[in-house]
Amino acid sequence: MDARALDEDVPARRPASDVSAWVGLAGLGGLSTWLAICRNWAAIADAFALPGPHAPMSGPYAAVAAVVFSGVPMVLWSILVDKAHRRSSTGIDWARPRLLASVIDVSLTKLAGLWATWAGIGFAYCLARWYWQGNYLFAMDVLAAVAPVLFVLSIPYVLWLDRVLIEPRDGAWHFGAMLMGREAWDGAEVRAHWRAWAVKGFFTAFMISILPPGFAALVTLDVDTIAGNPVAMATWGTELLFLIDVQIAMVGYLLTMRPLDAQIRSANPHLSAWLAALICYPPFILMGEGGPLDYHHNTADWAFWLQDHPPVLWLWGCLLISLTAIYAWATVAFGLRFSNLTYRGVLTNGPYVLSRHPAYLSKNAFWWLATMPFLATSGSLVDVIRNTAILALVSAVYYWRARTEEKHLLAEDPRYREYHAWMGRNAPLTKGLGVVARAFSPRGRQLQPAE
Incomplete structure (x- = not known):
């Protein structure tokens, strides 16, 4: 040849x-802003006479909040600049929304499949002993706190999205149809659905568990200890970069949403x-x-x-x-x-x-x-x-x-x-x-x- x-x-x-490269950079900007706020919270609290501890915000929930500060700029850039929600790859046709009455049965079947999937992941968390020790305990607390919120919000989200999806019968619907036994379902779609949620279930818990330690270390770091020390410089430089990796990756695992493509x-x-x-x-x-x-x-x-x-x-x-x-x-x-x-x-x-x-x-x-x-x-x-x-x-x-x-x-x-x-x-x-x-x-x- x-x-x-x-x-x-x-x-x-x-x-x-x-x-686009700018989506991740927008998230990096938001993360950097929150990290600076947390490191300088004592001075900020003093300047505005705010209640509460006047010290760096290094707690585990500050690390979780960093995900919000990373994710919101990425979402805004994707929608306002890249117009990702308008791409054909979303499977959405915004121009021709259906009547709610025409999709309600599909949506209820999908919700049944979605809730059953979440219940299955929760059951797996209960069975697996490693989720109830060490850093995973914090991840379980976070997931337990957000589960009721996700349950409630999933109802208007699915009803709204199904009105504009070109094909609303996705993997969650096929799994719901399998459970309800009222309509024909595709086993390949069910397996694909569970593979995707297995990824989310496994890696989301892991990522949440490793958020707090690195975040706390960097928020409380005394920068003066690095000056003139190549080992300390390398140690904390790599810690900062690993923090960026974990925070941006965490957003990716959470926002697997069609309107964002x-x-x-x-x-x-x-x-x-x-x-x-x-x-x-x-x-x-x-x-x-x-x-x-x-x-x-x-x-x-x-x-x-x-x-x-x-x-x-x-x-x-x-x-x-x-x-x-x-x-x-x-x-x-x-x-x-x-x-x-x-x-x-x-x-x-x-x-x-x-x-x-x-x-x-x-x-x-x-x-x-x-x-x-x-x-x-x-x-x-x-x-x-x-x-x-x-x-x-x-x-x-x-x-x-x-x-x-x-x-x-x-x-x-x-x-x-x-x-x-x-x-x-x-x-x-x-x-x-x-x-x-x-x-x-x-x-x-x-x-x-x-x-």
Whole structure:
């Protein structure tokens, strides 16, 4: 196969993204504003003689409020500037709303399916012991508090939305129809519905549980302790960027709404994708302390090994911050659409111009540079080999995740297939990694373009 034949399948231009870069940046602006308010609340309270404690707002509910400050600007930008609610991909026709009487039966069936889904997720929370210990206790408190509100608000929301949906019989309706047994339902739609809600149920609880600690640490941080200290600079710089990642991602998991064109269009149907993703998160995580993929046995970290070389410490710290910035940028670029194991439109801007998987690449590079598993405090060659090999296996897990995600997206959207092909030909990192992959693949060597 010659180069011209390969190039025929590659679009001349990178496909447009389904979400503009400004959506995530609007959320970042809102988050930054709230973080500044919380850090300076003592001075603000003093200036306006406000009641209550005159101290930084570092409590867990301040962290939850940050989700609102992140999400509202993103919603406003999506509607007022990007006009996302007008896109055909929402499945909404605002120009021809139906009469309420014509959709009431559909809506009631859908509400039955939706409420039964929430009840099923709640039952799963009750059964799973890990949701009732540690940071998950706060997540359960939050979800218990908002559940009655969601129950009430779902009624006018579904009734309103069904009037303008082109096809109101979605997965929730099919599940409701299955439960009620009055109309024909599609099993594939029910399975797709439950896959999407399994993603939301699992990751929403996890994300809420990790919001408070990082938020509190940054709100109460004494910035003066960072000055002149490359290790502290890197530590808190990466903490800030991880906070940005978590907060923006939390908004994405919550606002899976059609009027924002942020709905889950499909959840990954492949078991391999779920296995690859879930082993990276508690309680199934394999990389945690004492786990089979724990690569920290008798390791120190970059600060220990480089402590006698201050210029290298500064350089290494800046490199770690840069890698974390790419990781956070990859989440911010999603705007309202971030979530694992789902297809919610095609993203082709931001760091996704450099690589199809910038978050995975930057995260794994960070782990290699921060942990330095090829050095062991025990001086044991066995520890060096073991830790290096296990971290290589961790990186292999993320390669596995990337491949299973691509398998899902390639089957879902021809524009993703165009983006996939364009990146393989034009993106420096993707193109380079593709050359390496083909060099080790018998089939890949057969597809190498002729010289």
